Amino acid sequence: MNRFFVFQKIIETGSFTKTAKELGYTQSAISQTVANLEKEFDLVLLKRSRKGIHLTPAGHKLYPEFQKITRQYLDMKEMADHLKGLETGTVRIGASNSISRYWLPALIKGFEDQYPQVHFTLYQGDYDEIKDDILAGRVDFGFLKQTLNGGLKTIPLKKERLLAVMASNHPLAQQKIVSLQDLTQQSNNIILIPEGSHSDVTLAFDQIGVNPHIKDQIQDDYTVMAMVEAGLGVSLVSELMVGNSDFKIAHAATVPEIVQSIEIAYLNQSSLSITSKNFIHYVVTKKEQLP
Numbered sequence: 001m002n003r004f005f006v007f008q009k010i011i012e013t014g015s016f017t018k019t020a021k022e023l024g025y026t027q028s029a030i031s032q033t034v035a036n037l038e039k040e041f042d043l044v045l046l047k048r049s050r051k052g053i054h055l056t057p058a059g060h061k062l063y064p065e066f067q068k069i070t071r072q073y074l075d076m077k078e079m080a081d082h083l084k085g086l087e088t089g090t091v092r093i094g095a096s097n098s099i100s101r102y103w104l105p106a107l108i109k110g111f112e113d114q115y116p117q118v119h120f121t122l123y124q125g126d127y128d129e130i131k132d133d134i135l136a137g138r139v140d141f142g143f144l145k146q147t148l149n150g151g152l153k154t155i156p157l158k159k160e161r162l163l164a165v166m167a168s169n170h171p172l173a174q175q176k177i178v179s180l181q182d183l184t185q186q187s188n189n190i191i192l193i194p195e196g197s198h199s200d201v202t203l204a205f206d207q208i209g210v211n212p213h214i215k216d217q218i219q220d221d222y223t224v225m226a227m228v229e230a231g232l233g234v235s236l237v238s239e240l241m242v243g244n245s246d247f248k249i250a251h252a253a254t255v256p257e258i259v260q261s262i263e264i265a266y267l268n269q270s271s272l273s274i275t276s277k278n279f280i281h282y283v284v285t286k287k288e289q290l291p
Contacts, residue, residue, distance in 0.1 A: 004066045088117040089275030094130035094142030098240040140276040141266035154263040162258040163251045166234040173250035189215040189233030
């Protein structure tokens with residue numbers, strides 16, 4: 001049992017019990033591993049309270065170093081597997097609803113066909129959460145829009161267009177293209193999906209000098225489309241989500257057009273395992289085939 005890996009897993013899960021279950025050890029074995037680690041460094045690294053497990057000041061200082069050691073250890077294990085003719089490892093990915101649903105299944109299937117020993121862990125969230133997961137080391141890399149990738153290394157993939165969505169009986173429902181100004185004038189509520197504060201949408205309205213009436217902000221795309229279907233407002237949703245949804249809603253391109261550039265983002269090369277690097281390379285080779 002690698003003690004640094006165990007420690008990192010405790011921080012990720014926030015629980016000794018969950019860590020023991022995920023790693024297949026007893027809770028007492030996990031507790032003893034942490035106790036031995038604290039004894040080795042002669043420092044208290046974790047504190048427990050009713051609110052959960054938290055790093056002590058010393059733990060905060062040492063945790064990034066533990067993450068580096070864990071990554072090095074996993075890389076050595078992967079390298080050993082390569083030498084034995086195997087392709088193993090776990091790829092941890094951060095992705096939004098649309099990418100998780102419409103990009104990743106085919107990409108993971110294609111990669112696993114080549115490397116059946118590889119495992120995937122998917123962390124779903126909005127763009128802000130994905131970026132936080134990358135910076136915290138909870139994921140190896142994530143799919144981010146370009147305007148949110150500051151401080152990260154990136155690889156451009158594809159442009160994602162946002163479409164205006166509205167109830168089927170909305171005054172603009174029969175139009176294939178609508179202006180953002182008309183959308184605002186014909187609607188008493190713009191429902192925003194606040195991924196990264198949905199800066200691309202608010203910027204588009206700012207650029208034409210329109211101040212939309214934003215009443216609701218909903219995190220989940222499907223909930224947004226359900227609300228639109230119920231006539232509670234209009235919204236701007238990823239074309240990927242709209243084109244594959246079963247909701248009885250109308251959609252239209254917008255003027256001006258709102259386009260988000262989607263990129264693979266990661267902290268640095270040293271934060272990536274060999275398996276993650278291989279999967280990223282595979283994704284890039286398939287980017288022209290992405291829907």
